[in-house]
Amino acid sequence: MFKVEKPKDITWPVTVSIPRDGGNAVKATFTGKFKILPSAEFNAIYNNGGSDEDLICNVMTGWNSDLCDEDGNSMEFNEENLSLIASVPYIRSAIVSAYLELSNGKKAARKN
Numbered sequence: 849m850f851k852v853e854k855p856k857d858i859t860w861p862v863t864v865s866i867p868r869d870g871g872n873a874v875k876a877t878f879t880g881k882f883k884i885l886p887s888a889e890f891n892a893i894y895n896n897g898g899s900d901e902d903l904i905c906n907v908m909t910g911w912n913s914d915l916c917d918e919d920g921n922s923m924e925f926n927e928e929n930l931s932l933i934a935s936v937p938y939i940r941s942a943i944v945s946a947y948l949e950l951s952n953g954k955k956a957a958r959k960n
Contacts, residue, residue: 855884857909860950864942880943881910884951900944904934907947 862880865873885893885907893902908930913922915933923929933939949955 855886857881857883858950859912860946862942862946864939867938878915879912880908880915880946881912882907882947882950883909890951900940901931901934903947904940904943905930908943 859879859881861877863875863877865875867873889906890903892898893906910925911923915923917923923933934943
């Protein structure tokens with residue numbers, strides 16, 4: 849039996865490829881908290897000239913303590929920190945990818 853459920857907030861892994869000198873990248877993961885937008889709201893963001901940063905600000909509702917600053921301290925979820933991480937291209941693309949996975953019902957990639 850399949851029950852149609854209203855979308856709810858979901859925690860989901862966000863895997864970020866952090867660029868390093870010499871063309872290398874290191875993968876790190878944090879747990880994001882997201883709300884799933886109805887298709888019309890998702891489409892309206894981009895149809896009205898919005899960006900991936902706008903999407904993130906509309907769908908990300910929090911994160912776990914595994915998202916830390918450069919000193920290893922957990923980052924509080926707030927508007928300033930959300931804007932900060934959304935402004936970093938490789939973090940922004942990882943968050944958008946994670947959101948698209950979860951909103952389309954795809955299983956998260958396994959950690960190695």
